[in-house]
Amino acid sequence: QVQLVESGGGLVKPGGSLRLSCAASGFSISDYYMSWVRQAPGKGLEWVSYISATSSYRNYAVSVKGRFTISRDNAKNSLSLEMNTLTAEDTAIYYCARGGSGTHIDYWGRGIQVTVSS
Amino acid sequence: IQMTQSPSTLSASIGDRVTITCRASENINVWLAWYQQKPGKAPKLLIYKASNLESGVPSRFSGSGSGTEFTLTIGSLQPDDVATYYCQQYVNYWTFGQGTKVEIK
Numbered sequence: 001q002v003q004l005v006e007s008g009g010g011l012v013k014p015g016g017s018l019r020l021s022c023a024a025s026g027f028s029i030s031d032y033y034m035s036w037v038r039q040a041p042g043k044g045l046e047w048v049s050y051i052s053a054t055s056s057y058r059n060y061a062v063s064v065k066g067r068f069t070i071s072r073d074n075a076k077n078s079l080s081l082e083m084n085t086l087t088a089e090d091t092a093i094y095y096c097a098r099g100g101s102g103t104h105i106d107y108w109g110r111g112i113q114v115t116v117s118s
Numbered sequence: 119i120q121m122t123q124s125p126s127t128l129s130a131s132i133g134d135r136v137t138i139t140c141r142a143s144e145n146i147n148v149w150l151a152w153y154q155q156k157p158g159k160a161p162k163l164l165i166y167k168a169s170n171l172e173s174g175v176p177s178r179f180s181g182s183g184s185g186t187e188f189t190l191t192i193g194s195l196q197p198d199d200v201a202t203y204y205c206q207q208y209v210n211y212w213t214f215g216q217g218t219k220v221e222i223k
């Protein structure tokens with residue numbers, strides 16, 4: 001069955017960096033757009049970024065553009081999110097998701113906590 | 119594109135018919151999905167392309183609408199339906215509604 005498992009979260013100081021990873025199983029990510037969605041404590045869902053199947057297209061929310069970089073390794077069936085210059089406003093649960101431009105999300109990971117605090 | 123859901127919170131009795139509305143700030147045709155999120159869990163897809171029921175989702179859930187106004191209906195509210203529901207447009211990047219929390223009265 002389809003599974004998405006995030007890793008790499010944790011506590012980081014303001015201005016710091018963190019790299020999230022998402023390991024996919026049960027399907028080949030090379031056939032799909034993949035995305036990251038986040039949810040701040042007690043808040044709603046916010047799209048962060050998505051990447052096309054061949055990495056040709058990458059799009060970012062305004063709130064993270066220039067600080068976050070999405071990438072994928074189709075051979076390893078994995079997705080990554082490099083996060084730099086983190087602020088308290090980036091504190092959230094980050095979800096890896098299958099889907100992207102012009103499509104809905106049909107599978108979600110369980111999410112990983114990222115906390116930015118001194 | 120802004121997505122606005124109403125109400126923000128809804129309290130209803132078991133067996134009630136429940137309707138949640140989602141309005142888009144511009145025409146999104148039928149490119150709308152609905153998700154259910156239970157506390158501490160990841161969201162789950164219920165409806166895509168405005169009215170298509172995802173496989174395995176109970177038939178008491180239904181979606182309708184096009185253009186700028188959409189609805190999610192729970193035909194007969196069950197205890198397992200206690201959750202927050204989000205709409206999402208996917209015609210131009212992605213935007214989510216702010217969520218509707220459904221409680222049992």
